[in-house]
Amino acid sequence: MAxxxxxxxxxxxxxxxxxxxxxxYWLNQFCMSLMKADNRARFKADERLYxxxxxxxxxxxxxxxxxxxxxxxxxxxxxYFLAKIGATDGRSFQQMAGGMTGMTEQEYRDMMIxxxxxxxxxxxxxxxxxxxxxxxxx
Amino acid sequence: MARITASLxxxxxxxxxxxxxxxxxxxxxxxxxxxGYDFDKQWMKTHKPDVIFAVYNDHAxxxxxxxxxxxxxxxxxxxxxxxxxxxxxxxxxxxxxxELASHIASEVIQQDFDLTMVNEIDxxxxxxxxxxxxxxxxxxxxxxxxxFAVNVVQHPVPSGARCLALGRAIGKAxxxxxxxxxxxxxxxxxxxxxxxxxxxxxxxxxxxxxFLDRLIDDPMGLAxxxxxxxVREAGSEGIELVMWLVxxxxxxxxxxxxSKPKVAHRFYHVPASNTAVGHLILENAA
Numbered sequence: 001m002a003x004x005x006x007x008x009x010x011x012x013x014x015x016x017x018x019x020x021x022x023x024x025y026w027l028n029q030f031c032m033s034l035m036k037a038d039n040r041a042r043f044k045a046d047e048r049l050y051x052x053x054x055x056x057x058x059x060x061x062x063x064x065x066x067x068x069x070x071x072x073x074x075x076x077x078x079x080y081f082l083a084k085i086g087a088t089d090g091r092s093f094q095q096m097a098g099g100m101t102g103m104t105e106q107e108y109r110d111m112m113i114x115x116x117x118x119x120x121x122x123x124x125x126x127x128x129x130x131x132x133x134x135x136x137x138x
Numbered sequence: 139m140a141r142i143t144a145s146l147x148x149x150x151x152x153x154x155x156x157x158x159x160x161x162x163x164x165x166x167x168x169x170x171x172x173x174g175y176d177f178d179k180q181w182m183k184t185h186k187p188d189v190i191f192a193v194y195n196d197h198a199x200x201x202x203x204x205x206x207x208x209x210x211x212x213x214x215x216x217x218x219x220x221x222x223x224x225x226x227x228x229x230x231x232x233x234x235x236x237e238l239a240s241h242i243a244s245e246v247i248q249q250d251f252d253l254t255m256v257n258e259i260d261x262x263x264x265x266x267x268x269x270x271x272x273x274x275x276x277x278x279x280x281x282x283x284x285x286f287a288v289n290v291v292q293h294p295v296p297s298g299a300r301c302l303a304l305g306r307a308i309g310k311a312x313x314x315x316x317x318x319x320x321x322x323x324x325x326x327x328x329x330x331x332x333x334x335x336x337x338x339x340x341x342x343x344x345x346x347x348x349f350l351d352r353l354i355d356d357p358m359g360l361a362x363x364x365x366x367x368x369v370r371e372a373g374s375e376g377i378e379l380v381m382w383l384v385x386x387x388x389x390x391x392x393x394x395x396x397s398k399p400k401v402a403h404r405f406y407h408v409p410a411s412n413t414a415v416g417h418l419i420l421e422n423a424a
Contacts, residue, residue, distance in 0.1 A: 003293055006366045012337030013374050017293040025203055032202040035223055070335060079334040079375075080198035080291060087223030093152060094411045097338040108339060112409040116330075116341025123370055131337035 009124050012131035016078045024076020027064070030054040031081035040088045069100050101131075140238070140315035142323060144185060145385040145399070147353070147418040148175075148268045150194060150326040153411035155227055155267040158275075174405035174417050175271045181402060181419065182272065182280070188319040189235050189282045191242070191308065193384045194264035194326045195290045197222070206292055207254035209304065211246075212261075212285040213239040220260035229266050235282040238315055242284070245311035251304050261285055268326045271417075290327065290378050295365065301380045302361040305387020312388070325385030327378025329406075330371070331413035340373040341414050347406060349379060350418060354401055357386045375413075390422045397423045 007015040014020065021028075030051065033039045043050040051061045063071040064085065072082050079096075086096040098108030111117060121129025154171060157163060163172040199220045201207065217232040243253055265285050273280060286308075289295055296304075305323070312321050329349070332340040349372075352360040361383055368377045390396030399420035407415045 004364075004366050007293070007369065010337070010370050010374075012335045013332065013369070014335060015293055015369065015374065016291065021203060021292050028198070028203050032198065035199075035221065040223075073334055078198065078291065081202075084198070084223050092156075092411070093333060097333045097412045100335055101338050102336065111339055112341075112412065115343065115408050116412075116414070117332075117337065117339040119340060119342045119345070119371060122337055122340065131335075131340070 011122055011125045011127070011129065014073045020076045020078070022076070024060075024078065026055040027060045027072065027075060027077050028081035030056060030064075031077070031084040034084040034088050043088060069096060140312050140317055140319045140321055142309055142312055142321050142388055142390070142422060143187070144322050144402070144419060144421045145389055146272065146322060146324045146420075147382045147385060147416065148271060148324070148326055149328055149410070149413060149415045149417070150264045150267045151410045151413045151415065152222070152263040152267065154415075155263045155270060156224070158267075158270045159227055168410075170407050171410045171415055172271070174407055174415065177403045178272045178419070179274060185421070186320070187281050187322040189238055189284060190322045190324055191284045191286060191312070191388075192265055192268065192324040192326065193286045193288060193381045194261075194268070195378060195381065196287050197262055197264060198291065199262035200259045201287070206289055207256075207287070208289045208296055209251065210254040210256050210287040211239055211243050212257075212259060212287070213243060213255050214257035214259070217259055217261045217285060219266050220262045222262055227263070227266050229270060230276065230278045232261055232265065232269075232279060232283045232285065235284055238282075238312075238317075238319075239284045241315050242308060242311040245314060246304070246307045249307040249310070251307055256287075259285075264326060268324060286384070288381050288384065290380065293365070295377060296380060297365060298361040298363050298380045298383045301383040302357060302387040302392065305384040306393050308384070309388030309393035313393070323385045323388045325382035327381050328372065328376055329379060329414040329416040330373050330376045332373030333375050333412055335374075337373070339412060341408055342371050342373070342376075343406075343408060343414065345371045346414050346416060350404065350406065350416060353382060353386055353418065354420065355398070357383065357392055389420060399423075
């Protein structure tokens with residue numbers, strides 16, 4: 001039984017299912033490798049060289065080099081895996097999550113303190129909330 | 139025989155663990171979050187468990203994409219806090235209960251829940267942050283802990299109905315254990331949060347509070363909520379809340395038609411980092 005199509009109808013959201021998992025397998029496994037200090041050091045010393053050791057697509061490698069997490073997710077990345085790149089860079093989860101919204105770090109932090117992003121208009125694609133369009137169109 | 143006297147529900151936000159470890163619990167931003175757990179310290183003095191059965195999820199820490207068990211029970215003797223990329227949290231080792239865990243696995247598998255058994259695993263913030271919130275800074279955790287992991291990372295993840303039914307099976311298994319021990323069952327994760335994409339930062343207070351109301355009064359009805367509703371209304375990572383239904387399913391009213399549990403404590407706060415913090419303690423009638 002395939003996943004309910006409604007999972008693809010939520011704006012600004014990619015549901016990590018088996019298709020995404022297959023597509024992003026080596027991207028995510030590369031991220032896992034950054035759990036080891038030695039690997040973090042080798043990655044930091046020459047990111048391109050380290051990435052070339054993995055069976056990732058060129059697009060995935062470019063997205064990692066650019067730290068474009070939205071693109072990484074589009075290409076099969078999952079946030080819990082991608083978070084290892086953030087940890088390697090010394091970034092918090094809030095910095096990573098905020099970075100995907102097109103807001104500045106301060107704007108995102110302020111939004112959270114005000115109670116977070118509203119659900120109104122953000123339930124389904126085509127409504128008029130603030131999460132409707134991908135970051136590049138904002 | 140073993141008794142389940144209470145269930146406890148709480149978010150397991152990594153930033154809360156970091157704030158705790160860095161001594162920031164009294165700062166303006168964090169004080170209201172940790173304040174929500176002050177009650178627990180007193181309550182635990184009079185309600186101390188021998189064993190906690192703690193339902194959590196691994197966040198790409200011990201389980202990569204190489205292995206994705208839907209339900210995994212930890213039957214080993216001890217589990218170290220994991221290094222999640224920032225260094226391991228400086229908290230005590232988790233001491234398991236291999237005898238009780240094996241008993242539960244055996245009973246639950248024979249009730250047709252096909253569990254994965256894990257003897258060696260490092261446990262991540264999903265398990266250790268709730269322990270820090272509830273017990274504070276301690277030399278050793280005050281009781282044995284059986285970690286139980288649910289896949290809520292790769293969809294399809296188990297439904298609320300399946301989680302509630304699993305909880306019922308776990309409840310029955312615990313109550314058939316011959317030792318005279320006091321067991322608590324914990325459900326962790328949530329509440330509303332989304333960590334990815336342009337919708338990151340989503341919080342839905344109204345939905346969260348309705349979830350708390352229904353978890354207390356109408357767990358069977360709540361369990362019918364389809365997974366798409368969690369993702370749409372509570373954010374892509376809000377799906378973790380299905381794990382609360384495992385704990386709720388083990389309470390007397392669901393397991394054996396007993397009386398409704400008593401609400402000992404209820405707390406809700408926004409925000410902690412990207413997330414709404416929810417916390418609940420329910421007691422079974424004595």
